[in-house]
Amino acid sequence: MSSFNTIEWKNNKVIMIDQTRLPTEEIYNEYTTYEEVADAIKTMVIRGAPAIGVAAAMGIALGAIDIKTDDRAQFINEVNKITDVILATRPTAVNLFWAGKKMLGVLNSSNGTVDEIKTRLVKEANVILEEDIETCRNIGKVGAELIPDNSTILTHCNAGALATGGYGTALGVIRGAVEAGKNVRVIATETRPFLQGARLTAWELDKDGIPVSLITDNMVGHFMSKGMIDAVVVGADRIAKNGDVANKIGTYSISLLARSHGIPFYVAAPISTIDYDCPGGSSIPIEERNTEEVTHISGKKIAPDVNVYNPAFDITPNENISSIITEKAAVASPYLEGLSKLNK
Numbered sequence: 300m301s302s303f304n305t306i307e308w309k310n311n312k313v314i315m316i317d318q319t320r321l322p323t324e325e326i327y328n329e330y331t332t333y334e335e336v337a338d339a340i341k342t343m344v345i346r347g348a349p350a351i352g353v354a355a356a357m358g359i360a361l362g363a364i365d366i367k368t369d370d371r372a373q374f375i376n377e378v379n380k381i382t383d384v385i386l387a388t389r390p391t392a393v394n395l396f397w398a399g400k401k402m403l404g405v406l407n408s409s410n411g412t413v414d415e416i417k418t419r420l421v422k423e424a425n426v427i428l429e430e431d432i433e434t435c436r437n438i439g440k441v442g443a444e445l446i447p448d449n450s451t452i453l454t455h456c457n458a459g460a461l462a463t464g465g466y467g468t469a470l471g472v473i474r475g476a477v478e479a480g481k482n483v484r485v486i487a488t489e490t491r492p493f494l495q496g497a498r499l500t501a502w503e504l505d506k507d508g509i510p511v512s513l514i515t516d517n518m519v520g521h522f523m524s525k526g527m528i529d530a531v532v533v534g535a536d537r538i539a540k541n542g543d544v545a546n547k548i549g550t551y552s553i554s555l556l557a558r559s560h561g562i563p564f565y566v567a568a569p570i571s572t573i574d575y576d577c578p579g580g581s582s583i584p585i586e587e588r589n590t591e592e593v594t595h596i597s598g599k600k601i602a603p604d605v606n607v608y609n610p611a612f613d614i615t616p617n618e619n620i621s622s623i624i625t626e627k628a629a630v631a632s633p634y635l636e637g638l639s640k641l642n643k
Contacts, residue, residue, distance in 0.1 A: 303506070305461055306345060306353055308425050311364060313357045315345050318461055322502035333362030333381050340388040340395075343493065347462020348536045348572055349431050352394030356424040358385045359402045363420045366413075374413045378406050378420075390584045391545055391612050393537040393574045398427055431464035434569045437626035438468055439475025442532070442567055445622065445629060446476040450529035451484045453519065456547035457499040458534025458567065468567040469532045470503065472624060477509060485511040486528060488519060490547060492592045492609065516549055523560040531557050532624075535568040542617030542634025543580030544568075548610055554619035566615075567624040570641050580614035587611070 303325070306315045313330040319342065320326050328344065330336050336358030339345050345354045362381035368374050386399050405423045409416045446452065452473055459470030466474060476483045485504055490496035497513055504511040514522065522528055531553060537545040544550070544566050557564040577583060590607035594600060622629040623638070630637035 303460070305350055305463065305465060306357065306428065308357055308360075308421070308428070311361070311421075313354070313361055315339060315354070316461070317344050318346060318499060319344055321461075321498050330358075330361065332365065333358045333385065336361060337385050337388050340385070346495070347457060347534070348392040348394040349435070349463040349468065349569060350461070351389060351392045352398035352571065353424075353428045353431055353464045355385045355388075355395050356398040356402050356427045359399065360417075360420045360424040363406075364417045366417075369413050371413055371416075374416065375406060379403070389586055391536050391586045393577075394569075394571055397571045401427060428464045431569070432466055434571075434626045435463050435466035435468060435471040436475075438567050438569065438624055439466065439471035439478070441475075441626065441629055442472030442565065442624040443475035443479045443481070445530070445563070445565060445624070446472065446481060446483060446532075447529060448481045450481075451486060451527060453486045453488070453522075453528045453531045453553070454500060455488045455496065455516075455531075455533050455550055455553055456490045457495040457503070459500060459503045461499050461503055462534060467503075468534045468569065469565075470500070472532050472565070472567050473504075473509065474507075483509070485509060486522065487511055487513050488516045488549070488553075489513060490549065491516055495547070519553055520556050523556055523562060528560075528562055530563045530565060532565045532567055535566050535572050535623075536612055537577065537583050538566070538568060538573045538623065538638070539577040539579045539583060540573065540575045540635060540638055541579045542620060542623060542630075542632070542638060543583070544615045544617075544620065544623075545580065545583045545585070545612045546615060548613050551613040551615045551619075554615045558619050563621040564619060565622050565624055565629075566620055570625050570627065573625075573638055573641065575639075575642055580616060583612075583614060585610050585612050585614075
């Protein structure tokens with residue numbers, strides 16, 4: 300288990316570690332309204348698909364307990380409005396919508412008074428957190444079997460405890476290998492433009508005593524060509540039913556380099572990240588973020604006033620992926636058949 304809490308529910312407040320302040324400051328923010336939680340998701344105080352799902356559920360629960368009515372129909376209507384606000388924060392991470400669906404399922408299936416429904420919504424949000432941590436541990440166990448002893452693993456962005464309720468997906472695989480007694484080292488890309496690798500992954504692994512080296516994104520090919528990387532493990536924000544994967548921008552390029560060098564490329568994610576209604580990567584919406592993430596670093600302008608593109612994610616086609624590691628099994632091609640079996 301990680302040595303910090305990414306998100307928790309305490310005394311009818313949502314507590315999150317502020318990931319925008321890492322690695323220089325370890326600060327935990329308290330949120331008392333669903334609007335604050337929605338803003339935290341949008342501004343990446345909390346990020347990573349599973350963690351966003353947990354935050355969404357807790358945000359909905361937080362909004363629900365603040366509704367001042369005993370009328371059941373009015374209460375349900377208000378919770379649906381709150382859910383719409385939460386779900387509008389970030390379009391690519393499917394766990395956001397999965398968690399919203401879970402919470403609305405509890406809302407619409409619950410009998411009893413408004414207060415009783417509020418209690419059930421809070422309970423469900425905490426169950427989603429607990430199940431996410433357990434799911435990540437199982438991903439770690441499944442994925443650890445694919446990691447050789449005495450190996451160096453490249454990871455991109457942050458798919459660790461900070462990106463989940465705890466433990467992590469890609470970093471969960473690394474933690475699982477370490478817990479299995481394997482000697483594992485990590486190379487983390489800095490992950491421009493938001494620097495999740497430099498600020499978050501390096502901080503998280505170093506804090507937990509797992510050896511990590513930091514490189515810039517454009518150094519990956521060099522280290523692969525030198526035989527210094529044995530496998531790549533990344534997370535995912537959405538997986539189409541054919542095995543195409545949306546993950547942090549730059550993942551696609553790394554998958555091409557790995558394929559060219561004959562290096563296994565693994566995607567670690569919970570089954571809840573698989574969008575069975577999405578036929579392929581071309582159907583996944585790609586979030587375009589604020590251009591200042593590219594033109595500024597720590598508030599300081601580093602570029603002239605020119606046109607800027609800032610897609611948050613790219614699509615890695617299934618043919619570049621060795622296996623998709625889930626809490627049930629590691630699935631290899633053909634993905635359409637293998638992933639569909641996980642949904643049964």
